[in-house]
Amino acid sequence: MSKTLVEKIWDAHVVKSEVGFPDILYIDTHLIHEVTSPQAFDGLRKRGLPVFRPQQTVATADHNVPTLNQLQPIKEELSRYQVDMLTKNCAEFGIELYGLGHPFQGIVHVIGPELGITLPGKTMVCGDSHTSTHGAFGAIAFGIGTSQVEQVFATQCLLQQKPKTMKIEVNGELGQGVTAKDIILYIIAKISAAGGTGYFIEYAGSTIEALSMEARMTICNMSIEMGARGGLIAPDQTTFDYIKGREFAPAGEEWDKSLAYWKTLYSDADAQFDSVLTFDATDISPMITYGTNPGMGMGIAEHIPSTASQVSSEQASFQKALDYMGIEQDTELVGKPIDYVFIGSCTNSRMEDLREVAEFVKGRQKAENVTVWIVPGSKQIEQQAIAEGLDKIFEAAGFQLREPGCSACLGMNEDKIPAGKYCVSTSNRNFEGRQGPDSRTFLASPLTAAAAAITGRVTDVRTLLNESAHA
Amino acid sequence: MRKFEKLTSAIVPLNIENIDTDQIIPARFLKATTREGFGENLFRDWRYNGDNTLKTDFVLNNPAFKGRILVAGKNFGCGSSREHAAWAIQDAGFDVVISSFFADIFKGNALNNGLLPIQVSDEFLAEIFSTVGQDNTAPLDVDLEAQTVTNVVTGSKTDFEINPYKKSCLINGYDDIDFILNQKQLVVEFEQNR
Numbered sequence: 001m002s003k004t005l006v007e008k009i010w011d012a013h014v015v016k017s018e019v020g021f022p023d024i025l026y027i028d029t030h031l032i033h034e035v036t037s038p039q040a041f042d043g044l045r046k047r048g049l050p051v052f053r054p055q056q057t058v059a060t061a062d063h064n065v066p067t068l069n070q071l072q073p074i075k076e077e078l079s080r081y082q083v084d085m086l087t088k089n090c091a092e093f094g095i096e097l098y099g100l101g102h103p104f105q106g107i108v109h110v111i112g113p114e115l116g117i118t119l120p121g122k123t124m125v126c127g128d129s130h131t132s133t134h135g136a137f138g139a140i141a142f143g144i145g146t147s148q149v150e151q152v153f154a155t156q157c158l159l160q161q162k163p164k165t166m167k168i169e170v171n172g173e174l175g176q177g178v179t180a181k182d183i184i185l186y187i188i189a190k191i192s193a194a195g196g197t198g199y200f201i202e203y204a205g206s207t208i209e210a211l212s213m214e215a216r217m218t219i220c221n222m223s224i225e226m227g228a229r230g231g232l233i234a235p236d237q238t239t240f241d242y243i244k245g246r247e248f249a250p251a252g253e254e255w256d257k258s259l260a261y262w263k264t265l266y267s268d269a270d271a272q273f274d275s276v277l278t279f280d281a282t283d284i285s286p287m288i289t290y291g292t293n294p295g296m297g298m299g300i301a302e303h304i305p306s307t308a309s310q311v312s313s314e315q316a317s318f319q320k321a322l323d324y325m326g327i328e329q330d331t332e333l334v335g336k337p338i339d340y341v342f343i344g345s346c347t348n349s350r351m352e353d354l355r356e357v358a359e360f361v362k363g364r365q366k367a368e369n370v371t372v373w374i375v376p377g378s379k380q381i382e383q384q385a386i387a388e389g390l391d392k393i394f395e396a397a398g399f400q401l402r403e404p405g406c407s408a409c410l411g412m413n414e415d416k417i418p419a420g421k422y423c424v425s426t427s428n429r430n431f432e433g434r435q436g437p438d439s440r441t442f443l444a445s446p447l448t449a450a451a452a453a454i455t456g457r458v459t460d461v462r463t464l465l466n467e468s469a470h471a
Numbered sequence: 472m473r474k475f476e477k478l479t480s481a482i483v484p485l486n487i488e489n490i491d492t493d494q495i496i497p498a499r500f501l502k503a504t505t506r507e508g509f510g511e512n513l514f515r516d517w518r519y520n521g522d523n524t525l526k527t528d529f530v531l532n533n534p535a536f537k538g539r540i541l542v543a544g545k546n547f548g549c550g551s552s553r554e555h556a557a558w559a560i561q562d563a564g565f566d567v568v569i570s571s572f573f574a575d576i577f578k579g580n581a582l583n584n585g586l587l588p589i590q591v592s593d594e595f596l597a598e599i600f601s602t603v604g605q606d607n608t609a610p611l612d613v614d615l616e617a618q619t620v621t622n623v624v625t626g627s628k629t630d631f632e633i634n635p636y637k638k639s640c641l642i643n644g645y646d647d648i649d650f651i652l653n654q655k656q657l658v659v660e661f662e663q664n665r
Binding site: 015020021022024026035036042043047052063064078082085127128129131143144147151156157159161193194197198227229293295313314316320410412419429431432434437 | 501521545553
């Protein structure tokens, strides 16, 4: 029988399937961090249970670690306590920890792929909604709550209903200044912040196939922002080339065996999806969000929609969002002065993002009124950026290259956007207060964020790209 | 987990759509390492001014609205996987959340903690908001066994769906870990046979 990619991976991991009950799904890899794990470890202690398969669990500290002077004891007491608890819990339960000071430390969704832990055909979970990132490799990867973290600790399994499947096809060539982040912001703007709820999404089509692994991770990362449980992309030569030679990737005979299996991981031509959507890459321009959920996005040159154009039941919420953001319906965002630029997060903190930004800002200077933070996704990326001299380029432009962590994506550490200030951010959420109480976030690609840093305003990056072409 | 069967209670209406988990419990309050005490910071930035005084116009601060049922607009609980959102709602004294649409992870987290998420139609939700607009003590009757919600004032009644396994977990007060632990031998066999 023909199957979708999700069905192939799912079915290979079902320990037990019984009518009237969720499936018992086997989890290959469990990623944990300091925020959503302490109560799960506590639960194990209360039940008197060990971690069933500690060698299939990997831990890092990322959500509330400082991005300056990372190796000094963390100043903020509760953050320090939470990171210390993770260290203590991992030692007690025999889990490998890439904590502060470890060369592998970084954002959990950045280090998994970087270390070759994330592989095609795996089931992977983490107490973090952006676990969907790992789907870029053709894995079933999704975020879970703390009770489920405890469940995976105790049993290496989860009780799960088989999700519905959706295929999102994007075909055609991307225009100038349009990147993976713009593709996903465009899709979310089209189908809304709830448009994928209940589904696992497979991204396909010529545009997706032409993307690098890092760009694919950006796409899958934001699947959750349309409500989907996860997103994934069938593995191909791009995937295999990326994995080969990484720290924990299979090698030798194991590689050949793995590769043969990975090559079977695609949706059969006649597989049935519960829903199929198709988009044309040439319709996508650099995107920016104007509101307080990731579905409130538009092409950067467009006007903010009018409140009256919204469904009547949604007009009050829409207006509330515009009021929070301090912007008017039916106006342009281009030219709006901004205060901060944050380039980082599990969406856009990878080497490719940093290289792209460096290439763009080389020889340019940030606007005086703007603070620019570049926060790499991992220690390895930070080191690589320095090895390539990107730190010098950033410094010359007035950008600060900091140490790795989740940082101003959610402001659990000191990196917060002050009340009322505007930030162009490469992160994945523009919720009210996400980057700090009463902060205002415009989500955009690294390129668009870099352009805003240079001009101090919301800017259509294409105008600057053309400028440099003429220079 | 506590057992859940029936509940008749007034409601707290929160007629806002797309309420994300960052509003339910902002990230800066996720630093606790136990499950208790999150209720204090439920809807923190909607409930408190910057100087920690109460915002009097927010419904949770209005003593006229008291109840164990939170009723919210469409797409409730979108965003993060933080289970702290469910803990905060429960810790603040709610047993049920009603909306016309829930985000997946939030719904799962709620059920895993004995907080019952009930999805009703847009029309039924609008009627609840309208009823409570006229009488802030208007009660709802929730019957998990029968899977029904009744607007006691108008008499309107609707069925709601819940996974039968999850329903039995709520009614009997047991959880997924108990369920899988009982079948651990199958897990070991699965590992050996792959």
